[in-house]
Amino acid sequence: VVSGKNRAKKAIELALSSLLFKNKIFENNKFILLLLSSHTIEINIDEIGIINDYIQEKAGYTADIVMYVNEDKNLGEALAVTLILSEIESTKI
Numbered sequence: 001v002v003s004g005k006n007r008a009k010k011a012i013e014l015a016l017s018s019l020l021f022k023n024k025i026f027e028n029n030k031f032i033l034l035l036l037s038s039h040t041i042e043i044n045i046d047e048i049g050i051i052n053d054y055i056q057e058k059a060g061y062t063a064d065i066v067m068y069v070n071e072d073k074n075l076g077e078a079l080a081v082t083l084i085l086s087e088i089e090s091t092k093i
Contacts, residue, residue: 001075007047008046009054011081012055014081015083031063031066031086032065032085033083033084034081034083035068036080036081038077039074040077047079
């Protein structure tokens with residue numbers, strides 16, 4: 001959960017800083033569910049672009065991303081990024 005200037009870049013960097021991503025497990029998962037949550041400051045198209053581009057770069061530009069946007073009243077001005085990785089295509093779920 002990140003607020004302030006450059007919140008999109010900081011939020012995706014934080015989401016990808018977990019041990020799973022550091023161990024390159026991310027590169028083997030080409031199907032990604034992405035949840036973006038905010039409240040008082042809406043997520044704009046530029047922020048979505050920053051997050052998407054960052055994920056694609058880390059995944060070798062081969063990821064299929066299914067994105068959901070959610071309003072969470074507990075976040076205030078902050079942005080939260082949640083990633084779920086899968087080897088299963090979203091169309092097969």
